[in-house]
Amino acid sequence: MDTFINLNIVPEKDIVAAFDHMTAVKSKIPSPAYAVVRTLGCQMNEHDSEKLAGMLENMGYTIVDDYKKNKVDLVIFNTCCIRENAEGKVLGRLGELKMIKRSNPGMILAVCGCMTEQPHIVDIIKKKHKHVNLVFGTHDIYRFPAMLEKTLETGRNVYDISSTRGEMAEVPEGLPIRREDKTKAWVTVMYGCNNFCSYCIVPYVRGRERSRSPQDILNEIMRLDAEGYKEITLLGQNVNSYGKDLAKNNEKPCSFALLLEEICEKLESNKESSIKRIRFMTSHPKDLSDELIDVMARHSLICNQLHLPVQSGSTEILKKMNRRYSRDQYLALVDRIRAKMPDIALSTDIIVGFPGESEENFEDTLSLVKQVRYDSAYTFIYSPRVGTPAASSPEQIDEETVKARFNKLLDAHNTICKEINDTYLGKTVEVLVDGPSKNDPNHFSGRTSENKIVNFIVDENKISKKDIVGKLIDIKITGIQTWSLDGEM
Ligand code: 5AD
Ligand code: SF4
Numbered sequence: 007m008d009t010f011i012n013l014n015i016v017p018e019k020d021i022v023a024a025f026d027h028m029t030a031v032k033s034k035i036p037s038p039a040y041a042v043v044r045t046l047g048c049q050m051n052e053h054d055s056e057k058l059a060g061m062l063e064n065m066g067y068t069i070v071d072d073y074k075k076n077k078v079d080l081v082i083f084n085t086c087c088i089r090e091n092a093e094g095k096v097l098g099r100l101g102e103l104k105m106i107k108r109s110n111p112g113m114i115l116a117v118c119g120c121m122t123e124q125p126h127i128v129d130i131i132k133k134k135h136k137h138v139n140l141v142f143g144t145h146d147i148y149r150f151p152a153m154l155e156k157t158l159e160t161g162r163n164v165y166d167i168s169s170t171r172g173e174m175a176e177v178p179e180g181l182p183i184r185r186e187d188k189t190k191a192w193v194t195v196m197y198g199c200n201n202f203c204s205y206c207i208v209p210y211v212r213g214r215e216r217s218r219s220p221q222d223i224l225n226e227i228m229r230l231d232a233e234g235y236k237e238i239t240l241l242g243q244n245v246n247s248y249g250k251d252l253a254k255n256n257e258k259p260c261s262f263a264l265l266l267e268e269i270c271e272k273l274e275s276n277k278e279s280s281i282k283r284i285r286f287m288t289s290h291p292k293d294l295s296d297e298l299i300d301v302m303a304r305h306s307l308i309c310n311q312l313h314l315p316v317q318s319g320s321t322e323i324l325k326k327m328n329r330r331y332s333r334d335q336y337l338a339l340v341d342r343i344r345a346k347m348p349d350i351a352l353s354t355d356i357i358v359g360f361p362g363e364s365e366e367n368f369e370d371t372l373s374l375v376k377q378v379r380y381d382s383a384y385t386f387i388y389s390p391r392v393g394t395p396a397a398s399s400p401e402q403i404d405e406e407t408v409k410a411r412f413n414k415l416l417d418a419h420n421t422i423c424k425e426i427n428d429t430y431l432g433k434t435v436e437v438l439v440d441g442p443s444k445n446d447p448n449h450f451s452g453r454t455s456e457n458k459i460v461n462f463i464v465d466e467n468k469i470s471k472k473d474i475v476g477k478l479i480d481i482k483i484t485g486i487q488t489w490s491l492d493g494e495m
Contacts, residue, residue: 021180024061027151032066034158040078041067046095047086049241049287050212051119053192054147055084058118060182061151069184073106073113080114080154085121087207089389093121100135107137114157116140118147123211126392128165141165144212148178179222189438189476190237191230195223195265199243201290203317204328205360207391208243217249220260220268227269231281236438236476240266240286246293262286263297270305282478283438283455287313291339292330303346310455311381312343315355319374320367323360327396333374340378351381351456358415359388359408361399368411375419381426381456383419387412420488427458430483430491435460437481437493439474450474451490452481459490468495 041062045055059069062080073081083099086092100117107113115138121127123143131138139157142150146166153164185191196217199209223240230238242248248262266286273279284307291314302308318324321332331339343350356371375383387408390397437452437460450471451461462481464471469479485492 021148021178024148024151024178024181025064027155028061028065030155031151031158032064034155035066035079037066039067039080040070040076041080041082042070042073042078043082043084044099045084046092047084047088047120049192049239050194050243051084051086052186053194053241054119054144055082056183056185056192057147057181058082058084058150059184061147063184064182065151065154073103077110078113080116082116082118085117085119087121087124087127087211087391089386089391091389093127096121097130097135100131100138104135104137114139114154116142116150116154118142118144118150120144120207120211124207124392132165136163139163148181179218189235189440190239191235192241193223193226193230193238194218194241195245195262195286196242196248200247201244201330202328204326204395205357205388205391205397207394210393212243215244215247215251217252217260219252219255219257220249220265223265224269224272227281228272231273231276231279234280234476236280236478237283237285238281240269240284242286243288244290244293245286246289246295246298261295261297263295263301266298266308267301267305270301270307273307274305281307283307283309285309285311285457289314291316291336294339294343296342299343299346309457310347310349311351311353311457313353313355314340314343316374316378317355317357318360318363318367319371320363321370323363323367323370326362326399327357327360333370337374337377351458352378353382353384353457354378354380355384355386356415357386357388358412359403361388361396361403362401363388363403363411368415372415372418375415376422379422379426380419381458382423385412385415385419424486424488427486427488427491430458431486432483434480434482435491435493436478437462439477439479441475442471447471452479460493461490462493462495465495 043055043059045051062069067080070076070078083096085096103115117131117138122141128141131141140153142153149166153166157164196215198213198215200215202209227238245262248265249260253259273281316336317327317329319333324332435454437454439450439452443449443451448463449461450464451459453459460481464474479495481493481495483491483493
């Protein structure tokens with residue numbers, strides 16, 4: 007008999023059903039029961055994991071952070087497939103868990119997220135990792151309790167893969183969320199991506215763009231405000247196309263600029279409001295409107311920072327990437343942004359070694375980085391993803407050339423980054439305190455509005471260590487590192 011149940015049933019539109027399944031699971035599991043949620047990938051995945059952990063808590067599990075130290079009842083891997091190394095890591099861990107499951111056979115192992123939206127990965131799991139009990143994709147996290155109930159009931163593995171449901175998937179509202187941080191919170195504004203950049207797997211695994219209703223977003227933010235959160239980050243694969251799909255659901259049209267303005271006005275109208283900072287990501291340069299620039303410039307609640315992935319500085323490569331802007335259009339956008347916000351901190355994503363990238367194309371990227379002078383840049387080596395157009399291009403670049411270009415880019419950016427950081431020496435900056443450093447409990451760290459990391463020693467004559475987390479405090483910058491700043495209270 008096949009040990010798998012394919013749970014490809016019509017999505018439960020009713021979130022109430024998810025809560026019924028949570029109650030049913032609670033009655034089936036031991037007490038206490040322990041669960042681990044492991045996350046790879048982007049903020050979207052981190053936030054999905056907060057929802058998974060929220061549901062687990064609701065089902066009676068206690069969340070712990072290590073499955074090696076503790077005997078646990080359930081482990082979930084929320085996976086990423088943006089680059090090959092992310093996938094390799096998960097498959098390695100699944101091998102490791104096979105051993106752990108041998109000594110703890112009752113443990114339930116679940117794999118979900120972007121990786122499991124790819125049929126070839128599901129095949130690998132089915133064939134080589136039969137110890138995985140639950141497999142589900144990015145659209146189904148609210149159906150996790152139903153699947154867990156099924157596997158507890160039948161002892162069989164349950165798979166529910168639904169990448170084709172992208173366009174019709176409901177945006178589930180009202181799931182319990184176990185937020186990792188008590189100061190900063192993620193708020194999803196939209197799911198999915200319609201852009202199909204030729205290197206990127208995201209549109210295939212996260213489906214089409216679906217915006218949450220402005221009212222649901224505002225309600226969530228107001229709840230976070232009442233709970234005392236200090237900073238929110240609005241999340242979406244391409245926040246700048248927020249709202250374009252709302253008319254389909256008979257909702258009033260709304261743009262990202264309008265949504266942001268409404269959020270700011272609502273928070274600003276309440277003097278007692280706890281939320282002091284708003285960030286958002288990610289912005290696609292082709293969709294970033296002048297209205298959004300104006301809203302950012304008008305509201306001090308919005309951080310003085312913008313993530314604006316360029317990917318390449320060569321118009322020729324941008325065209326092959328299907329990015330739908332040219333080098334000049336990107337640079338003109340940066341000028342428009344800086345005209346309104348001269349000291350804004352810009353960050354970016356860059357891919358090196360995209361198929362067909364010539365030395366000249368790479369030099370264009372290098373010169374763009376020198377011209378824009380980013381505060382931070384996430385640089386990636388191109389990784390072919392099964393099913394994307396770029397993966398089948400015959401113009402793949404050899405590894406040695408790519409590595410040399412990558413290092414050259416990193417060196418150029420690091421120099422700029424250090425030069426920008428040097429301008430902070432002696433200045434006083436406002437820092438939202440995150441917590442103590444992992445290596446030294448006397449050192450605390452926090453971030454500026456520009457998203458610079460600032461490390462400092464707490465002056466306990468001024469404030470106790472236990473009260474400082476989540477506070478906005480002034481720090482004088484006394485030392486400069488490439489990636490961070492050192493300061494004094
Ligand atoms: N290879 C390398 N980097 C990629 N990214 C997306 N897809 C790939 C890929 N196939 C990078 C892009 C994107 C960031 C999140 O990951 O720069 O902005
Ligand atoms: Fe991927 Fe492009 Fe969509 Fe970003 S905008 S998620 S890079 S397809």
